[in-house]
Amino acid sequence: MKRNQVTAQDVARHAGVSRVSVSRTFTPGASVSAKTRELVLKSAAELGYQVNHLARSLHSANSGIVALIASEVETPHRAEMLSVMTEVFQSAGKVTLLINTNGSDASVKDALMQAIRFRTETAVVLSGTPDQSIAEACQSNGIKLVLINRADEIENALHILPDNDSVGEIALNALLNAGCETIALANSDTQTASILARERSFLKAAQARGIAVRRCTSGLTTYESGLEIGTDLFSRGTRPDGVFCTTDLIACGVMDVARQRFGLQIPQDLSVIGFDDIAQAGWEAYQLTTFRQPIEKISQACLDWSLESGEEGGKIIIPVRLVLRESLRRPAL
Template identity: 30%
Template sequence: MSAKITSAEVALRAGVSQSAVSRVFTPGASASAKTVQKVRAAAAELGYRPNTLARAMVSGRTRMIGLVVAYLENQFYPDALERLSNALQAQGYHVLVFMANTLTDNIDQVMEEILDYQVDGIIAASVALSSDLLTRCRNAGVPVVLFNRTQDDPSLSAVTSDNIAGGRKVAQFLLAGGHARIGYIAGWEGASTQRDRELGFLAGLQAAGVALHARAVGNFHMDSARAAALEMFSRPDPPDAVFVANDHMAFAVMDVLRFELGRAVPGDVSVVGYDDVPTAAWPAYDLTTVRQPANRMVAATVETLMAQIDDPASPPRRAMIPGPLVLRGSARIPEGYEP
């Protein structure tokens, strides 16, 4: 085996100091473009690779972020995951992705595994954390930011869309369309996103003196949403409009209405979702939906996490970012209506 190339040999080949080599391979460190070019050329010639683990031991940072996520079948999360990964890499961090299941008890195990990797921070997307887990993260000096989820703990940072305002917009839109029998298909009831979307939706209806006509639970899964739609629209007085707590379920609801029950959308039933995933714009669905501002949510999440890594004493941040109601062909649009 050939001897391992050292940074001193790279410095000698490039004609720079060893500290300059270190700066070139340290994310966020300052080095001139000329120095970077010389050092990287010398490193490529010699076959040098920096020892990331050794640097972590010296600096006390691994420059790794743990990202725990559920619901990958929902298009919103793969897209958000890619945006988060790109944004963190731009800050010089590597991302370790861990899968969790909100319907089982594996989140504690997943979080233990993340902490074993000595990560510098954690982003929890679409999952809730117990107070015991949060205490362990704090004791380990690992900041946590929730993405697209909130919890009642005021010491915990979280970034979401403004789900309450989004739900209220949907109610106002459906009422403006003259709908009298309005239904709601809920997501997983342990999720703050579900709770807040429904809270805003019901508040919008109640402000107009209208009661919710029908409710079913889809748990943010397509199969459950199909069953919920069959139950809701097989009753003698089915809704003439339905707000579905996310797009992923709304697609299943539309399929049931059109292909299993023979209902016209929006002729017989207006359907509105939440997220504005790419499929929502496909002609096959043309779904009216509330857009989650993913770029702004990701930017706020990364900014919050970086601030807490740089200064552990920095206060927690809560961000609720408003998103627009995107009007398409799945719901009756009142003439001249502006969301």
């Protein structure tokens, strides 16, 4: 019950050379005469031969495989992240295993187990937090661990996270500069490290100035939650005229419900700030002022660290930038 595939042996026979000559032809820097290389390449092309990287990688140190572990892949921000990540890793000759951790809590562990089974060089965790035991299992199998937007510290892993602490101050300033007087914060109920950090820094900045903030949370980090939060915000109590949403999806929901159900004009009646700079934030219907993370830089940092030989982890704080659009009454300076 063997699978039918073209092997180096087949090419060797077809080209009338030895099997090692085939191997050497496809090994950069190996010693083969121009003539036999020619023969081998021709036969390989004819037979449709490609080096079996699975076999190669059980001999050499590197498998050339990187695992991307993420949930909610269909979400705009995640999808962009994955797109850039795959591009960056591919341009370095790596190949990416996309492991979808939908829902289940245990699934991050399962995902990392898969990463081990396929002897991934690196595992980039974009959602969920691995516990120490599985992290150790990764490392004892020579797998480097990168955590994106995770607060929890894991020994020897690389942590990449946006500068959430400075976000609150910037957002608050922008809202105040826009002339907002009743400030609100819209967040999901998800206990994700990064959105909690944004919330915390916003509340802290407000407290430092003695400004009251109405905090309104609901559901998951989705557009639909934005609708709910918006409904709650505008139908009860004093209407806020400035909202910081921890996510663009939530912001879009808040904006839509503000306009459609409450007849509010943006930015005349309401200023909104989001986070992520998803494609829709730039759409005419929203023109949302939001924070952008340099996804390319994050991906590049992942790759660079992944290629390093060292073992020690680290922490990279990525600066974020406020992208000014029309959802603020007067652009902040």
